[in-house]
């Protein structure tokens with residue numbers, strides 16, 4: 001299974017170093033063999049020696065250049081980072097990234113062989129408009145994305161479940177994941193208010209290959225517990 005922590009705009013560089021040190025020890029103590037990823041804030045990116053895969057929450061589709069406020073692939077190369085989160089709902093809905101910009105970024109990092117965790121998901125009004133409309137909405141988020149890319153991981157994150165404490169029912173997640181797997185057979189993570197107390201239920205659902213955790217991952221013990229839960233379920 002893939003257990004990923006998106007630290008968003010939290011934890012300083014020093015706090016991230018401490019977090020990674022503690023997480024690495026916890027993973028070792030508990031013999032965790034699952035794929036564990038952490039996406040720190042851009043100023044906390046660093047080389048890391050250990051089990052944890054460090055990914056970037058964002059980067060512009062360039063090596064370097066005149067793109068004020070952005071980082072490019074050369075900044076990731078400095079730390080050996082080869083994993084990127086693309087299409088997160090906060091970038092789509094708060095920062096206004098369009099599908100076209102997302103596809104450009106996807107293609108740039110695909111051409112560099114990055115592992116891409118590609119996020120899709122619907123806002124509440126879309127879900128309330130019915131299943132068919134919701135699936136059409138999510139399908140548009142797949143437009144332009146190379147479904148055959150071998151280093152692709154999809155994360156389904158209903159926007160209304162992110163940071164709200166609300167989660168779809170297990171039946172809803174199972175249904176959605178089944179539909180999304182038909183579209184694209186890549187590993188499929190669920191994200192949106194996953195916490196220690198619901199991680200087991202979510203990870204037990206068919207077609208859930210892992211979780212992408214935001215708020216609840218900020219506590220390193222809790223995030224490690226979720227890795228232990230995944231380990232337990234993987235036998």
Ligand SMILES: O=C[C@H](O)COP(=O)(O)O
Nearest residue numbers: 006162163192193214215
């Ligand atoms: O990338 C992670 C997701 O946005 C989930 O965030 P959350 O666990 O705080 O709901």
